[in-house]
Amino acid sequence: MASDFSSAFSLHQSGRLAEAEAQYRALLAAAPDDGRTLAHLGLVRAQRGALEEGRDLLDQVVLREPGNAMAAYHLGTVLAAMGQMEEALARFIAGLISNPGDIELLFAKANTEFQLGQYAAAAASYAAVDVLTPDREDVLLNWGSALQEEGKVEEALALCDRVLARTPNHAGAHNNRGNALRLMNRLEEAYAAFDAALKSAPQYDLARFNRATVLEMLRRYDEALRDCVAVLTRAPDHAGALSLRGAILMGLDRYDEALAAFERALAIDPTLERAIHGRIAALLSVSRWEDALAASNSALARQPNSATAHNNRGAALMKLRREEEAEAEFAAALALDPESAEGYFNQAGLRYTQDRLEDAYADCNLALEKRHDFVPAKSFRFALAAHLCDWQRRGELDTEMAALTEAGEKIDPFVLTYAFDDPALHLKAAKRIADKVQPALSAGRVTERDRLRVAYLSADFRNHPVTHQAIELFESHDRARIEPIAVALWPLPEGELGDRLRGAFSSVVEAYDRSDRDIARRLAELKIDIAVELGGYTDKARPAVLAWRPAPISVSYLGYPSTLGAAYIDYIIADAVTIPSEDDVYYTEKPVRLGTCFMPFDSRCESVATPPSRATEGLPEEALVFCNFNKTDKLTPEIFALWMRLLKAVPGSIFWLNVQNQTARRHLHEEAVRNGIARERIIFAARTPSRADHLARLALADLFLDSFPYNAHATASDFLAAGVPLLTLKGKSFASRVAASLLTQVGAEELIVSDFSAYEMKALELARHAAMRAEIRNRVTANRRTAHDTEKLARALEEAYFRMWDRRKQGLKPEAITL
Incomplete structure (x- = not known):
C-alpha cells in the first residue's frame, strides 16, 4: 500500500495531476479512511481548479485528524486561494495548536497575517520562524516587509542587510532594501539599491518599476520615463506603471499625455488612488475645471476623508471663482492632513486671489515648514514678500531664487523680472516653464491676404x-x-x-x-x-x-x-x-x-475729472513731492534706501506712494524710520472712486522717481501724460527699459540714467531746480500728443503683422524685423 501511495505521490510531484488523482482515488476505494491519501486527493483537486471540492476533502481530514499538520497547512492554503483569508488564518492557527513547532504552518500564518494587514502579528510570526530556522532568506525579506508596513523601517533595512551579507547579489533583498530607503527619504541610496537589483536580475520588472518611482521622486523624469516604458512594454496593462507614467509626464509638463495615461490606468483599475488624484491634477493643468470638479466629487463620494480629494476640489472651485466653497475645501483638507505642504500652498493661492496677502504669506511659510524643498512655495513666498515689502530676508531670498533658477528649478519667471536685471536669467527661467509644443491644429497653406x-x-x-x-x-x-x-x-x-x-x-x-x-x-x-x-x-x-x-x-x-x-x-x-x-x-x-x-x-483716458488740491490728497502745499505709484512688488530695499537719502538731502520734501495694503504701508514706514526718515514724510495715496479721479491727481507730483529693475510701464505713461517729469534707471532687461522708451518718445532723454549714482545725482539736481522741472513739464506736455499717436502705432503694428505674414507665405523662418 505504501509503495502504491509513493507511486501516486511521485506522479503528483511531477505535475501529472490527472494520473495522480486516479491513483489516489483507487487507493481510497481500498482504504477510504486513509487521511494521508484523502488530503493529497483534496490538494490535487484544488490544484486542478476544483477549489471547493479540494477544500471539502481537506476539511474532512482535519475534522478526523486535528493534529494533521500537513492537512491543516494545505486546507489553509486552499482557503487563501479562494480569497477566504480569515478562515485560512484560523486553520493555520488551529494546526499550530497541535504542532507549535511546525515551520511551514507558522510561515503560512505569518504570510496570511501580512495579507490581512495584521502587520504587527505577521512580524511576530516571522520572528518566531527565524528563531526556528535562522537566516532563511524568504522569511527575512517578508519579515522586513511587515516591519516596513509598521513603520519600523530601520529594522526592515537591517533584515535586508542580513540577507545581503549571505547573498550579496540577492535581487529581492536589494529591491526590498531600496523600498526601505525610499521610505526613509534616502532617495539616492534607494536608487542605487534598485540599480543593484536590476544588475543581478535585468528582467526584474518590480525593481525597475520601483526604480522609476524613485527617479520620479528625484525629478529625474526622462530616466524615470525610460524605466516605466520598459515595464509597460512587457506588461502593457500594469495599472500602477500607467499611473506612474502619468505622474512622470506631469513632471515633464506633458499634461495631455499624462491625462491619457491616468485614464488608461483607471480603465484597468478604477480604484487606483494615485491615478484618480493624478487624473484630477492633469485636468486642472489643462484647464478642464468643470471636469476636475466632477472627478473630485466622485473621489470624495468614494473616500469622504481624502485630504487630496478635498484639496483638488478646492483647486477646481477656485478656478471656477467659487471662492467660499474653495475655502471650505482647503480647510477640510488641512483638518484631515495638517502636515500637507500642498494644502497650505493651495490655500495661499486662494488667499492671494482674495487679496489676503498676509494670510497667504503665512500659509506659504507653513507649507515650507512642512516641506523645506517645496520650490513652488519658495517662489510664491518670494512674490508675496515683495508685495508686502517684507525685506528682512530679501538678500537671502534673492540669492535663493537665482540659485534655484540656475539649478533648473521651475521658478515663476515674472517674479524674477521684479528682482533681477538679468535677461539671461529671465530666459533660463522662461525656458524651464515654457510648455512643450503640441501637434499643430492650424490647417491649410499660408496664402495671399488683403486682410x-x-x-x-x-x-x-x-x-x-x-x-x-x-x-x-x-x-x-x-x-x-x-x-x-x-x-x-x-x-x-x-x-x-x-x-x-x-x-x-x-x-x-x-x-x-x-x-x-x-x-x-x-x-x-x-x-x-x-x-x-x-x-x-x-x-x-x-x-x-x-x-x-x-x-x-x-x-x-x-x-x-x-x-x-x-x-x-x-x-x-x-x-x-x-x-x-x-x-x-x-x-x-x-x-x-x-x-x-x-x-x-488711450487718449480718452486723459482725465476729465476736476484736478484735486494737494490738501485734498493729504499733501503739503509747499513741499517738494517725490512720487512713485508703482505696485509694491516693484519696490526694492536698494531703491527705497536711495529715495530716503533724497528725502534727507531735500528738507521738507515728502514721498508719495500708492500703496493700499496696510502691512506693506507698515513695513515701508518702518523702513523709512530705519533710514532716519520720519513716518510723516511718507504719504500714502487714498483709493479713488474712479480711474478718472486717479488720473486727475497725478499732476500734483513734482518728480516721479522710477523703480528698478522693473520700471513703471503703464504708470509711467500715465504720469507723462500728466506732464510729470519722470527719472528712470535703464538696465539690461526689457522690464528695466520701458520707461526709457517712453521718455525717448516724448523727447526727455536726459531723464534716463544708467546707474544708481547718476540716478541720485540727477534726482537731487531736479529736486533743487524748480525751473528745470518746469521746462521738462512743459516740453513733455507739448510733445505728448505727438508722442501718444495711437493711429501711428496701429499702422506700424499692422505693417509688422503683414511683414510676418509675407515671410511665412514665402516659407521663410521668422527673423527680426525693424520698421
Whole structure:
C-alpha cells in the first residue's frame, strides 16, 4: 500500500495531476479512511481548479485528524486561494495548536497575517520562524516587509542587510532594501539599491518599476520615463506603471499625455488612488475645471476623508471663482492632513486671489515648514514678500531664487523680472516653464491676404493696465486690413468698459471656462492668421493655448516684458530701446522693433475729472513731492534706501506712494524710520472712486522717481501724460527699459540714467531746480500728443503683422524685423 501511495505521490510531484488523482482515488476505494491519501486527493483537486471540492476533502481530514499538520497547512492554503483569508488564518492557527513547532504552518500564518494587514502579528510570526530556522532568506525579506508596513523601517533595512551579507547579489533583498530607503527619504541610496537589483536580475520588472518611482521622486523624469516604458512594454496593462507614467509626464509638463495615461490606468483599475488624484491634477493643468470638479466629487463620494480629494476640489472651485466653497475645501483638507505642504500652498493661492496677502504669506511659510524643498512655495513666498515689502530676508531670498533658477528649478519667471536685471536669467527661467509644443491644429497653406485675422488672447480684458493702455489701439485697427478678435480668458466686465471692449473688436470669444486645447481648436476653426499673446506669464494668462499652434504665426506683446522662452512663439513686439539688437540672444522670439514706442496709449483716458488740491490728497502745499505709484512688488530695499537719502538731502520734501495694503504701508514706514526718515514724510495715496479721479491727481507730483529693475510701464505713461517729469534707471532687461522708451518718445532723454549714482545725482539736481522741472513739464506736455499717436502705432503694428505674414507665405523662418 505504501509503495502504491509513493507511486501516486511521485506522479503528483511531477505535475501529472490527472494520473495522480486516479491513483489516489483507487487507493481510497481500498482504504477510504486513509487521511494521508484523502488530503493529497483534496490538494490535487484544488490544484486542478476544483477549489471547493479540494477544500471539502481537506476539511474532512482535519475534522478526523486535528493534529494533521500537513492537512491543516494545505486546507489553509486552499482557503487563501479562494480569497477566504480569515478562515485560512484560523486553520493555520488551529494546526499550530497541535504542532507549535511546525515551520511551514507558522510561515503560512505569518504570510496570511501580512495579507490581512495584521502587520504587527505577521512580524511576530516571522520572528518566531527565524528563531526556528535562522537566516532563511524568504522569511527575512517578508519579515522586513511587515516591519516596513509598521513603520519600523530601520529594522526592515537591517533584515535586508542580513540577507545581503549571505547573498550579496540577492535581487529581492536589494529591491526590498531600496523600498526601505525610499521610505526613509534616502532617495539616492534607494536608487542605487534598485540599480543593484536590476544588475543581478535585468528582467526584474518590480525593481525597475520601483526604480522609476524613485527617479520620479528625484525629478529625474526622462530616466524615470525610460524605466516605466520598459515595464509597460512587457506588461502593457500594469495599472500602477500607467499611473506612474502619468505622474512622470506631469513632471515633464506633458499634461495631455499624462491625462491619457491616468485614464488608461483607471480603465484597468478604477480604484487606483494615485491615478484618480493624478487624473484630477492633469485636468486642472489643462484647464478642464468643470471636469476636475466632477472627478473630485466622485473621489470624495468614494473616500469622504481624502485630504487630496478635498484639496483638488478646492483647486477646481477656485478656478471656477467659487471662492467660499474653495475655502471650505482647503480647510477640510488641512483638518484631515495638517502636515500637507500642498494644502497650505493651495490655500495661499486662494488667499492671494482674495487679496489676503498676509494670510497667504503665512500659509506659504507653513507649507515650507512642512516641506523645506517645496520650490513652488519658495517662489510664491518670494512674490508675496515683495508685495508686502517684507525685506528682512530679501538678500537671502534673492540669492535663493537665482540659485534655484540656475539649478533648473521651475521658478515663476515674472517674479524674477521684479528682482533681477538679468535677461539671461529671465530666459533660463522662461525656458524651464515654457510648455512643450503640441501637434499643430492650424490647417491649410499660408496664402495671399488683403486682410489678416488677428486674435488677441488676454485674461486682462477688464479693469487692468493692459486694457487701459491698449483699448484705443484695438479700436484704431484698419478694419480693411485687420480683423481684430478678442479671446477673453477672463470674463469681460459689465458696464461702460465692457461695452467699449466689445465694440473694439470684430468679435469676442469668451474662453474663460474652456481648456487650452479647446481654445486652440476654436482659434483653428476661426482660421486665425496671427495669434497675439498679451499676458505671458502674468496672473491668469494662458500662453499654453499657443503651444497647440492654432495659428500660422504667434506673437508676444505688451503684457509680459521678457521672453516667454517658448518654441511656439515666433515674435515679440518691442522697439529699439526696449530690445536693442545686441540683446536678441536673450529672446527665443524674434524681436519686432517698431519705429515708435511699442507702448500704446488711450487718449480718452486723459482725465476729465476736476484736478484735486494737494490738501485734498493729504499733501503739503509747499513741499517738494517725490512720487512713485508703482505696485509694491516693484519696490526694492536698494531703491527705497536711495529715495530716503533724497528725502534727507531735500528738507521738507515728502514721498508719495500708492500703496493700499496696510502691512506693506507698515513695513515701508518702518523702513523709512530705519533710514532716519520720519513716518510723516511718507504719504500714502487714498483709493479713488474712479480711474478718472486717479488720473486727475497725478499732476500734483513734482518728480516721479522710477523703480528698478522693473520700471513703471503703464504708470509711467500715465504720469507723462500728466506732464510729470519722470527719472528712470535703464538696465539690461526689457522690464528695466520701458520707461526709457517712453521718455525717448516724448523727447526727455536726459531723464534716463544708467546707474544708481547718476540716478541720485540727477534726482537731487531736479529736486533743487524748480525751473528745470518746469521746462521738462512743459516740453513733455507739448510733445505728448505727438508722442501718444495711437493711429501711428496701429499702422506700424499692422505693417509688422503683414511683414510676418509675407515671410511665412514665402516659407521663410521668422527673423527680426525693424520698421
